[in-house]
Amino acid sequence: MNSAVLDQTRNGQLFAWGLVFLVLGAVAFVGGPALIFTFYVTQGEAPLAGIGSWNIVIGLFTWVAALVFLGLGGLLVLLSRRR
Numbered sequence: 001m002n003s004a005v006l007d008q009t010r011n012g013q014l015f016a017w018g019l020v021f022l023v024l025g026a027v028a029f030v031g032g033p034a035l036i037f038t039f040y041v042t043q044g045e046a047p048l049a050g051i052g053s054w055n056i057v058i059g060l061f062t063w064v065a066a067l068v069f070l071g072l073g074g075l076l077v078l079l080s081r082r083r
């Protein structure tokens with residue numbers, strides 16, 4: 001294979017992984033605050049009653065992970081556009 005074909009394959013893979021991370025980030029960006037909101041609205045009865053206030057920590061961790069995923073996904077998409 002010549003280098004042009006390898007570059008196109010590499011760029012396509014970067015773009016695909018970038019989209020995967022962007023979608024995961026978008027889902028987690030909504031899911032983290034939804035977990036915290038559900039915890040407060042149900043007064044600790046949901047989503048996981050047995051772990052109590054750790055629901056807030058899990059929700060915050062999910063939201064921070066979403067920011068990392070969105071940043072990484074955006075970076076991979078930008079790198080896939082480089083020639």
